[in-house]
Amino acid sequence: MKKLFMLPLLTLVSFAAHGRDISNEKSNIKSFQGCYEVGFNFVETFPLIEGYKTTAPYHSKALEYVVVDEETNNHVGLQHILIVGKDQKMTLKHWRQEWHYEPTSLLEFKGNNTWQQRALSAEESEGRWLQSVTQVDDAPRYECAAKWVQTGESQFWECTSWNPLPRREYTKRSDYQVIERRNRQMITKDGWIHEQDSQKLRLDGDKVTAFTKERGENTYKRVDDSKCQAAANWWTEHKSGWKVIRASWAKVRAENPKLKLGFKDPEGDLWPKLFAIEETAKNESWPEAKLAKESEAAIRAYVIQ
Numbered sequence: 033m034k035k036l037f038m039l040p041l042l043t044l045v046s047f048a049a050h051g052r053d054i055s056n057e058k059s060n061i062k063s064f065q066g067c068y069e070v071g072f073n074f075v076e077t078f079p080l081i082e083g084y085k086t087t088a089p090y091h092s093k094a095l096e097y098v099v100v101d102e103e104t105n106n107h108v109g110l111q112h113i114l115i116v117g118k119d120q121k122m123t124l125k126h127w128r129q130e131w132h133y134e135p136t137s138l139l140e141f142k143g144n145n146t147w148q149q150r151a152l153s154a155e156e157s158e159g160r161w162l163q164s165v166t167q168v169d170d171a172p173r174y175e176c177a178a179k180w181v182q183t184g185e186s187q188f189w190e191c192t193s194w195n196p197l198p199r200r201e202y203t204k205r206s207d208y209q210v211i212e213r214r215n216r217q218m219i220t221k222d223g224w225i226h227e228q229d230s231q232k233l234r235l236d237g238d239k240v241t242a243f244t245k246e247r248g249e250n251t252y253k254r255v256d257d258s259k260c261q262a263a264a265n266w267w268t269e270h271k272s273g274w275k276v277i278r279a280s281w282a283k284v285r286a287e288n289p290k291l292k293l294g295f296k297d298p299e300g301d302l303w304p305k306l307f308a309i310e311e312t313a314k315n316e317s318w319p320e321a322k323l324a325k326e327s328e329a330a331i332r333a334y335v336i337q
Contacts, residue, residue, distance in 0.1 A: 054106075054133055057161065057180045060187055060219055061108045061131050062100050067260035068223055068252040070096045074200070080231070081243045090200055095120055096252070097263035101271055106133040111271070113263040120259065123266040125274070125307070127173070128166045135162040138175040139285070141194045143209045143235045147172050149289040161189065163215075169303035170278050171293065172285070176215065188218040194233075208243065209235045226250040273310040276320055280328040284335060294336040305330045 071093055076086035095115040102109030112126040134157045139147045160177040167173050176191035192214040197205065210233040218225045228248035234241045257264075285291060293302075306327060313323040 052159065057133075058108060060180060060189075061110070061161070062103075063219060064110055064129075064217075064224060064252075065098050065100045066223070066252075066254045067257045067263075068096050068098065069255050070094045070253075071249075071251040072200075073250070074198075074228075074246060074248040076232075077245045077247050079244045081241070084243050086244060092200075095255075095259060096126065097123075097260035097267070098252075099264070099267060101267070102130075107131065111267060111274075113260075113267055115260060115263050121262045123263045125168055125270070127168060128170060130162075130164040130166075132162045132164070134158060134160060135177055138162055138177055139164070139172055139291075141172075141174050141196060141210070143194065143233075144292075145196070145294060146290065146292040148291075149285075152177065163189070163191065163217075166281075167303065169306045170274065170281050171302065172281075172291065174213075186218065188216055190214065190216040207234065208232045210240075211246070212242070223252040223254045225252065270310065270314060273313050273323060276313075276323045277306060277310060277327045280324055280331055283328060284331050288335060292336040293334050302330065302334050 071091070073089070073091050075089040079086060097113045097115060099111050099113075100108060101111050108131045110129050110131075112128065114124040114126045116122045116124055135152060136157060137149055137151045140150050142148050156177065159179050161180060162175055162177040164175045165173045174193050174195040176193040178189055178191035180187060180189050192212065195211045195213050196202065197208070197211060211230050212233055213228050213230040216225075216227040218227065226249070228246075228250075230246040230248065231242040232244050232246060234243060309323070309326050309330060312318070313326070318326075
């Protein structure tokens with residue numbers, strides 16, 4: 033069967049700052065691409081304050097396509113696309129992860145839909161990869177910089193940061209504002225595992241209260257690429273439009289080192305609007321400048337100065 037893509041066994045040697053060979057680390061990141069059966073599993077393990085009762089475990093499964101669609105010497109961009117429906121032919125743009133080697137700054141989540149750009153020292157940057165995770169509409173989610181680690185045959189990247197509430201909870205809960213999470217991305221022989229050890233935090237001014245711990249494990253098991261053909265086709269048709277939208281986000285972020293997103297617009301969430309704008313732009317063959325103007329205007333409507 034013809035493959036949609038080839039997983040890299042060995043890339044050409046890439047050199048970054050300080051003349052360091054990062055080809056193996058890039059291969060780790062690029063090995064995330066593929067067609068996967070994904071298991072999402074989360075459980076609150078034990079309370080940290082008296083009187084709190086842990087919630088029921090959460091389990092979900094999905095078919096997901098991950099594609100490397102941007103790459104330079106020091107950068108890899110991967111797009112995730114969900115495949116849903118009984119016939120597994122419906123697609124939904126999912127989250128995105130960007131990896132940058134030796135970044136000079138990162139965007140820190142501060143709670144309450146607010147992110148702050150922070151410059152990194154040489155020590156904080158050297159030898160580290162920044163993972164930048166964005167939402168389905170390419171709005172910011174979290175960023176963290178750490179080194180890839182190899183111990184024996186195991187290779188993993190691990191970093192701790194503040195994160196917004198997970199999508200599975202943010203529409204259902206209002207009793208906390210931040211999830212402090214240790215993310216570990218570990219390569220396996222048949223895919224990869226995203227391990228998560230978290231604390232849920234309540235913010236009250238400068239007071240931060242951790243009230244429960246949570247353990248998460250997202251397992252990505254590689255399956256035949258043909259199962260993700262619909263997603264591959266969909267992204268081929270839509271990736272140029274979303275590249276323009278990412279550029280609109282980059283422009284807004286550059287102008288707002290402290291970025292607070294809100295719901296000033298009475299018409300609801302931002303993501304359906306950006307999805308609709310991109311779909312219309314594709315169907316009506318908008319020029320790139322028009323898509324940039326429309327998407328930027330939609331994003332700015334949600335920025336609180």
